Amino acid sequence: MNRYYLQVYGCQMNQYDAGLVRALLDDAGYIETEVEDEADCCLVLTCAVRSHAENRALGRLGSLRAGARRKPGRVVAMLGCLSEPVRATLVEAHTADVILGPDEYRQLPAALAAARGASQESVATGSRNDRESYTGIRARFTGGVRGSVTVMRGCDNWCSYCIVPLTRGRERSRPPADIIDEARALTDNGVLDLTLLGQNVLAYRYEGTDFAGLLEGVAGIPGLKRLRFLTSHPKDLDERIIRTMADIPLVCPDLHLPFQSGSDRVLELMNRRYTRAEYLARVETARSLVPDLGLTTDVLVGFPGENDEDFLATLDLVRQLRFDAAYMFRYSVRPGTAAEKLGPKVSEAEAGTRLSRLIELQNRITRERNLELIGREFELLIEAPAPRGQAMLGRTRNNHTVVVDEETPVGTFANVRVTSLRGWTPVGQVLCETRGAPGESRSPCSCQPGPALGVNDVSCDPANRQGSCSCESCSCPSAIGSFKMEE
């Protein structure tokens, strides 16, 4: 029997890639198990974006190898994003039997078979394939009312701190017809809320289709109720795309727009290719054209050369824009990136102090914004039981998680009024429910189902938690309502 155990780290692109890996292994006759001890092959999908993430995956690899020693014949594979020195060390020391990057998964079944043939060396191709878009492979969907489709792979932005262009190669867009087919299949399988994924989706272009055209195409899929996208680079956020967001009713008022730093000097060192003033202007346009826009961001502190004044400019921007939530990170030097050579370095202690100050500020803002939700009404899509207690978790169109205490089946659209906060999370009272389709009220009620109005959310996404998932969203200190932050 060929059983495999798969552990996934990292971002949503990796979560999506896990579906590709599953599809490839299913086709090769493998069966997934959630019990590590049962597995003939153990696979880790790694993330290298910060050294902590990479070390965590390496730690897991170590424990899987220890298990493999107890079970002769078991193969251990390291997949996903790896920094080059780590990859070289793994190959040299044969720490993993199979080592394949994000564009090499087609070779996985053959590599596992070769490794199971008692190879004395690691099977690693070492070659990147910048044209791979996995055409013809349909990522295996593991269920739920939310789904995602990768629309482009790689990244050409070369932010100076970031390892992604090195691990995921050149930017390439998938054909719109493939994306729409995949999205339609997900919708047929019960997905109501779909996210289009890419490192910078606004740069999507395939022949004559740009991202606005893709949104229009996907929004035409019958049965799909909500459409989102991740991630948007501020330099590519023009008024046309904002108007498309506002004009297509299915597209949710939900924008994740990382700003990274509030200082023009640091933004330039980061090679972000926008200024603070441009970022502010784009947010102003988005907020004025898209009613009740949910706005989240990524912020990085302790970048080489960041001084007190730069950091204060970051705090000031956070104060000024009052994001709904922020993913906040301490800079981590990554091998092979341009910033590796930049100085002066900010000490770990100083970077830690800055991160704490930033988190404290954003936490206060999020709490204030959550309090402002009380008394307001939202359309909620019920996604999953809450991790603790009897409650259910739902999401507003602008990406806020709300808890409801009533028995409300997954897949229900419920109109709720927020009555209080539980910890950080808004608690809603159901006013009426509509199954599967907003606008079709199931129980008699006087409220008007329709596009929801929501203001706030928290970044932690317990509804999306997978059994063994340790992605950053799920590793936050409390399951509901805390920020995703430095692990």
Ligand code: SAH
């Ligand atoms: N393509 C997306 C996601 C990139 S990775 C984007 O550009 O937004 C997600 C976040 O990780 C980044 O936005 C950045 O804030 C953070 N990050 C990337 N490299 C990092 C590094 N070397 N150290 C700390 N944080 C980093």
Ligand code: SF4
């Ligand atoms: Fe990294 Fe920048 Fe590309 Fe995002 S846009 S993946 S931060 S290089």
Ligand code: F3S
């Ligand atoms: Fe994602 Fe981590 Fe790779 S953030 S792109 S899995 S380096």
